[in-house]
Amino acid sequence: MRIARNKSEALLSTKYKINNDTIIELIEMHNEIREIYNNTSQKIIVQNIIFTKSARLLDGVYVLIKENLGQESGALLRPAIEGIELLDYIKMYPEAFEQLEQGKLPSAGERARKIDGKFKPLRDYLNKDASHFNISYTSMINLMTKENTIIYDDDINEEVLLENIKMITLFWQFLVYQGLMIDDETMSHYTSIIKKFELLRARIGNIYNINI
Numbered sequence: 001m002r003i004a005r006n007k008s009e010a011l012l013s014t015k016y017k018i019n020n021d022t023i024i025e026l027i028e029m030h031n032e033i034r035e036i037y038n039n040t041s042q043k044i045i046v047q048n049i050i051f052t053k054s055a056r057l058l059d060g061v062y063v064l065i066k067e068n069l070g071q072e073s074g075a076l077l078r079p080a081i082e083g084i085e086l087l088d089y090i091k092m093y094p095e096a097f098e099q100l101e102q103g104k105l106p107s108a109g110e111r112a113r114k115i116d117g118k119f120k121p122l123r124d125y126l127n128k129d130a131s132h133f134n135i136s137y138t139s140m141i142n143l144m145t146k147e148n149t150i151i152y153d154d155d156i157n158e159e160v161l162l163e164n165i166k167m168i169t170l171f172w173q174f175l176v177y178q179g180l181m182i183d184d185e186t187m188s189h190y191t192s193i194i195k196k197f198e199l200l201r202a203r204i205g206n207i208y209n210i211n212i
Contacts, residue, residue: 022207026173043097051182065165
């Protein structure tokens with residue numbers, strides 16, 4: 001897998017450097033936001049923990065993508081999505097803190113429905129084909145060629161790598177956005193980071209020709 005990682009990092013430092021740079025900037029922005037929320041109220045600290053844990057999961061996804069283990073990284077992506085949606089749920093439903101204290105939070109699926117979450121199809125796929133060992137076409141397709149030979153892990157597919165980098169970039173963007181939304185009053189003193197995020201989001205939209 002070291003060979004796969006070396007190939008990925010070579011591509012991400014040259015041909016796809018602009019794509020990879022946005023991920024690095026989002027990670028740095030996460031770290032900055034995390035520090036801003038240190039030594040605040042207990043409720044904000046709880047949200048900051050969720051924010052940080054979700055980031056660690058996305059870090060793991062990013063590392064696995066570079067190891068040519070994009071499909072396998074879904075086992076980490078699913079709880080990362082749950083963390084992002086939990087931050088949104090807490091923002092929308094203040095009673096969530098009492099539910100947390102009592103161990104009575106709604107299930108991840110129920111929370112997603114309440115916030116009108118957009119990731120259900122992806123979470124369903126990850127639950128079936130990434131979070132559990134499942135013998136199916138969709139869970140094993142990354143291991144087979146069209147000639148039904150097994151793909152070794154050093155065989156980097158640039159198109160797949162770029163698609164996975166796009167995916168992890170967007171989830172980092174979703175997470176950083178939720179981080180900025182944790183506490184409006186605190187963030188009102190840090191308008192520069194909000195402006196920086198908006199500029200970065202626009203740049204990501206231009207790179208991938210999307211508007212999110």
